[in-house]
Amino acid sequence: MADGDENVLLQPPSDEDYPTIERQPSSYNPLKTFNLAKGDQKHYQQQYGDMYFLRLAKLKPAVEEIAAEAWADIVIAGESVRRVDRVLDVRQGELCWVAGTVYMDMPLKPNILDDISKDHWISAPPPREKYMSPTGQDQTMLEDESGRLRLIGAPLQISMLVTGCIVAVMGTENANGDFEIVDLKVPDLPRQPQRWERDDGSAILANGGGKSKSEVQKERKAGGKAAIVSGLGIDGEEGNTLTLDLLMEYLVGEACGQSTQQEVGKISRLIIAGNSITESTPLHSRDELTDKKSKKYGYDSSIYNPAPTARLDDFLATILPSMPITLLPGESDPANVSLPQQPIHPAMFPHSRAYTPMPGSEGPGWFDSVTNPWEGDVDGWRMMGNGGQPIDDIFKYVEGDERLEMMENLLRWRCGAPTAPDTLWCYPFQDNDQFVIEECPHVYFVGSQPAFETAIVDGPAGQSVRLIAVPKFKETGEVVLLDMDTLEVETVNFEIFNET
C-alpha cells in the first residue's frame, strides 16, 4: 500500500525542527497557615479544650453580628428577642438568642473513656460509617464556657450541624429545660480577598512602589489551567499502573494528538490532593508484629515495602520537568496522621527532591510538598483544599452523602475541620485555632471523595466560591481541570480496557 515516497518511517530521522509546545506559566504564592512549629516548639501536652474556646472566641463575634442583624426587630407573641451572653443565662420561657459551640451527643460516636473501660476487648470494632443512631438517641447541644443547653426544634432537622461549629440560636427554653429553637444562624463566609490581592501587595512591596499596580497586573499572563487529582493510590502491586502512566503521558504531553497536546500545554500546575500512596497489603496489627518474635529490636525492614514511594517518586519526577506540582498529603500518605498533616518530607522522593527549594531559601519550590489542609494563591486566586478527612468525618455526623453540601457548610461555619478534635485527630493548638477560616477562598477542593462534583456557592457579601469534590483517581480515573481565568471546571477521564 505504501508507495516509495510515502515510506516516511523507513527514512533516517530528519533534521527538521518541529515546534515544541511551551507550557503556560503558573503564578504560585502559597500560605504557611497550617505549618506547625518544628522540633521543640511542637508540644502535645496541651489540652484540647483550648481549641474550642479559641474557636468560640474567634467566631462568636462574627455569628453574633449576623444574628443581631437578623433578629433585632423580630417580635414573637408580643415579646421581642433578647440577646443572652452565656448559655447559662438563658431563662425559662424567655425569648432570647445565644451563641455557642455545637456539641453532638451521639452514643455511637467513639469515646475514649469507653475504650479505656473496656480494655479487655478482643479486638476493636470496625470503625462506623456513620455515628448517627438509628433509634434517634442523638442529641444536639449548645455549649460555651459556662454550660450546655440541649437544643430541640424544627430548624435542627433541616440544618446540618456537627460538633465544633459555632452557631447562634434563637428560641426559648421550655418546661423540660430544652431550648426550643426558632431560627439558627452560622458565621457564614468570611471576607473574600480580591484576585491577586496578596501578590499585588507583595509586588508593590518588592518594587518599593516603583511600579504601579496596573503595571504589575499587565505583566501577568493569562492563567492556564490547574489539574487537580486525588487518590492516585499507588501501591506495591505490579501491573496496575497503566492508568497512571496514561495520566503521566497526558500531562507531560506525550499522549494523544497535537491538538490535545496544545490543550494540555495550558495546564500550568498539578495539584495532588492526598492519598497518593495506599497500602496494598493490610497493615500488620500489633499482635501480628509481636507474633513474629524477631530477635532484633527496633526497625524491621522486611515489613516495609518501598515500591509505592519509589513509584510515586518516578511519577512526580517525570512530570516535574514539564509542570510544577503541589503535593498535599492524605490519610494514607506517609505523613503524620493528625491534622494539619505536615508536608511529606522530600527525602521520600530522591528524584523529585531536586525540584524542591534549597533549604533555607525563600519562596516556594517547583515541587511543593505542602500541608493538609493547605491554602495559597494560585494565579491570584485563593485556593484552599484538603485531603478529604474533614469532609469524610462530617459525613459520619449527618444523614445522606451530599459532599458538596458538607463542603459548603464547612465554609459557612468558617471552620476547616469542625469535628477536630472531637472525632478527627488534630494537633492541640493552644494559641490559635488554625482551622478557623479567616479569608474566604475562591476555590475549595476536597480530595478522595467518592465522585466528582462541583458547584459555586455565593456569600452575603458577594463572595463566590468554587467547590470541587475531587474523586479518587484510582477508582474513577478522573482528573479535574480548573480554568484559572474563569474558574470553570472540566474533567478528563482515563480508562483502560478491562483485563479479562
Added chain:
Amino acid sequence: MSQDFITFLAASVLNDGKIVGSNPSVESDDAVADVFVPGVLSISGPRTQSALQCREEVRRDQALSEESADLSIRMLYEFYSTQTTKKPASINATYLLDGVPRNAKKSSINGHQQDGEEIHMQSSPYMSSSMPHQDGEEEAVPSRSIILAKGEDLEGKSNLRFVGLVYSPASELSAAEKGFGARQGADCNRAISEQYANEDPLVFQEKYGAIQNAGVKRRTGRRPPIEAQPISIEKINDKASNNSQGINREPKIAVKSFDRPTSSNKSIKSTSQAAVAPDIKAERPRDVPKKPASQPVAAKREQSDIFKSFSRPRAKFKYDDTASSTGASPAPNTAYSQQFESLREDEPMKDASEDEQEEDFMTSNSVNPRTSKSQSKRAEQLRKMMEDEDEVMEDTGEDALRVSQESEPADGPTPQKEISPEYPVVVTGGRRRGRRKVMKKQTIKDEEGYLVTKEQPAWESFSEDEPPPQKEKTLPSTATSSMGKGKKPGGKPGQGNIMSFFGKK
C-alpha cells in the same frame, strides 16, 4: 490511497463510522456525535507504545508533525490489516482513543442537575436566605475521555478520535494474555523508565516531544550546609597545621608506622580531606601530637571546635591525644598528663572507667614533667583544660581514641616496653597515683573494614589509697578498667542505657 485507507479503517473497525474528512477540527467530533476521525492521528506516547519494541523509532515519531504521524500510524494499521487478512487473529490491536464519549456528556449533565437539586433541597434557614445554586444547576461540566481500548471494545466509542494504535503478535503471548495487557504495558513502561533513568529529563524530554516549561526550577549542586562544613573544617585544619609549626605530618606518619596496619590505615584516612567524621577521628590523634609545647591549649580548643561543628555525640578526653610522643615535645605532653593526674584526684570514682583510655601517654622520655612548667602556668592550663574537657567529652569520638591508642605506642619510641611498674608514682596524702603499663586488647577497624583485635601495651593511670604490691595490683585494675568500658557514660553514649531499658526491671 489515503482516502481508501480511511474508508477501510472506518468501515472495518467502527461499524457505525461516518467519514467526514481526513483532518477535521477537534470541535467537530463534539458536534457530530457519530464521527470517526482517523485523520487527526498521532502515535501514542512512548510508554504505551512500547509494546512495539521499537522505542527509538517511536521516540522519533514523537517529534513528527501530525501529517507524518498520520502516516506512521497508517503504516501500523496497514501492517495490522495485512496480517489479519493473511491470518486472522494473529495480531491483537489496542487503541488509544481521545475525545468526548457519546454518553459521557449526557450523564455529566444529568449528574450535575442532580447535584443542583440536592443543593436546593437543603433548606436550612441560612441557606435559603443567602444562596441559591443557580450556577451549579446550569453548569454542565465538560468531560473528555482518554481510553486505552482493545479492538473488540471499540463499539460505542466511535465518536472518540483514534489517536494511537498498539499491537502485539498474538503468538508471543499466552492464550490467557491476548492483546496488549495492562500488566504488559505497565511492565514495559517500567522497563523504559529504568532504561532511560540516567537521562536528564530536562534535556531529553524536549527530544521526546514533552511540553516544555521555561520556568522549571531545579536545584543544582549540593545543599549549602554540607558544602559549608568541609570548608570550615579545612580552615580549622589549617590552623592546626599552623600550630604544628610546619611539620609535615604525612611523611612522618608513613615513616613511623609503616609496618602497622592500623597506622597505615590512619595515614590513608588522613590523606583524605576531613569531610566526614571517620576521617576526623583518624586525623585527630595525628594533629595533636605535633602541637608545639608552647601552645597546646589553644590547639586543643581548635580541636574541640572541629568536633563541635560535627557535633559527634561521643566523648573522649582530649588530653589522651597529647600522648603522642613525637620526640620533639615529650615533656609538655607529660606535663599534661600530670596535670590531669592531679585533676583526677578530685574524682577518683570516675577515673576507674576513664583511665583505661588514657594509658597511651608516652611518658618514657619525660620522667620528671613537673620541672617543665611553672606551677602557676600549669594551674591556668589546668583550668582551661577542665573547661575544654566538658566540651570534648561530648564532642569527640571514642573511636578516635582507639585509633590513637592503637597507633601511638607504635609511633612512640618505646614500643618494646614490657608491662612495667608505674611511672612516675606520686604520693599525695597517703594516696598513690601514677601510671603504669599494661597489656590491653584493642579492637580497631582496619582499612578493609575488618575488626582486628590486638594486644597492645598501654599506659594506664591509677590511683590507690595505699601502696600495694605492684604486680598484684595490676591485674585488678585492668579488670576494673575493662569493666568500666561497658558502662562508660561518655564513651558509649546510650548503649548501656538502651540495653538496660530493654532489660528486665
